[in-house]
Amino acid sequence: MPARTTRESLPSHPTAIDVENLRKTYRIREGGGWRGKTREITALDGISFSVPAGEIAGFIGPNGAGKSTAIKILSGILRPSSGMVRVGNLVPWRDRIAHVARIGVVFGQRTQLWWDLSVAEGLKLLGDIYNVEPARFARNKARLAEALDLGGIMDQSVRQLSLGQRMRAEIAAALLHDPEVLILDEPTIGLDAPSKLAVRAFVRSLRDERGTTVLLTTHDMHDIEALAERVIVIGHGRILADSPFEALRATTLSERILEADFAETPPPLTLPEGATETQRSPRSVTITFDPRRIPAPALVAHLNTLPGLDDLRIGRPAIEEIITRFYADHAS
Template identity: 80%
Template sequence: MSIPPRIVVENLKKSYRIREGGSWRGRMKMITALEGISFTLEPGEIAGFIGPNGAGKSTAIKILAGILRPSSGIVRVGDLVPWKHRIAHVARIGVVFGQRSQLWWDLSVAEGFALLGDIYRVPPQRFAQNQTRLVEALNLEAILGQSVRQLSLGQRMRAEIAAALLHEPEILILDEPTIGLDAPSKLAVRAFIRDLRHHRGTTVLLTTHDMHDIEALAERVIVIGHGRILTDSPFETLRATTLSERILEADFVTPPPLCAWPYGVIETERTPRNLTLTFDPKRVPAPVLVEQVSALPGLDDLRIGRPAIEEIISRFYDSHPA
């Protein structure tokens, strides 16, 4: 199996000229979408590429896909420049945009797959093998004969992922790949992406607002905001450096008693049968706090967890204002 190409992005910039006020009489204004971002993706890596709306993610993704030409900077996928070598580049990558379809609305899913096979010039035997594998893995048997316009959003997204992989791309760019999927389908898609990386060495760049996708798939997270890379680190490093707190939830059979908590412990919620504490394990070790809570009368159960990833990212943005 060939080694997937390395992706190199250096000092990538993109600016647009727009007319203010939405009128042809308005003055032209320059908008900077990317202010010089740089990162490298190694072969077989799964990286999350996240940021709020307007951060510059979509612009960067479109440049990587060869759809847009940057104002300046370097992008190389192996030995190719995406916007200069579009035909060779698109044969190497698979792209799924959650809000756009690469399948044809009036064709059946099977007809769309066949047409894509012809466009990518996939040999018939290889195409049949790939389609069989993808249909089974993504549970598409029941919708192959349906037109794309008849599909639910979840069904269409699974078909779109299959369509992007029919030509066995070395690089997969996923923009909101689990949008509209129910919980079992999300789990299936995540498992499929992990399998691609494990068995085929596929390099995956994932952008999504579903932080559970990031937590489940990406060992590395690139956070973009205001057109700049705010951080590029392993996910666990981001979690530890941005929000190292832990959460202790305690259930009681009687109302939880009032307590004086040590420095570093904050009571964040109290109900007639529940108590939630946020604490810094560097100041108050978890076993010490567990021992104190365990001694309270009426305790029924307790759990220690981490803050939700959404809160981690939110705190990170708060600490990096424009």
């Protein structure tokens, strides 16, 4: 896992993505026929955030939070009701041709390749669409094929690929034209563990070696934990948090987990204030504790007096538990 940084410690870079007071409303018809009433739905309610060049930012939220609407506006697919967006100083819906030439987008549940063409043919067609000169196309295709392990599938049609193979090909397709900004929407959905690890490693290399700015939206919190230096949380069309993940963890769920293994059946426990037994098995006990109330060394010292103690392990709650708690705290 990459070392965590705070926004204050990040080097100063030009802003790659700048979102200012962005709003998007829809009118939907209720009831049957032309006489049905309409009502307004607010998908985005004045959100603002910026992403410096060369940063990997996670953009997360529960279903219906407004993530997809924001991504479509950033990609130039939708126009907002009000507010402003600049991606590399271009307004996506006004400067669409120039904009799409400078960004790459991967939608995990959609394809930009053609089902009946081979991967190589699809990449060639996209290279022509983006006007990638032949020498640069050949160089990028070779680099991406090696980095994403595409050599064995170049001559296969897209419809014949497994989901993991197709997602690697989709990432290559999004990067053929050397985009400055990469928008990833569920890039590891449905992938097996080796494929997820490969995609994460490649995304990190893009930022580290080429300075690519990445905006990552996903429900897989392990992608966020592995990649994002910063997490922007959206809910109800509003920004709920914008901070390094560790800061979000500290303010949302500061509890720690201690697992104690015993040579025989664990004895009854009398725990200090701030520690609670949450699970027991024939040879182990799980304890949740708040380090602000009972420091870990003090709790370990207390448990070391127990007969038959064999091993102690201290960890943090799973990232999914932290995010679930955060969503629950902001449900209203």
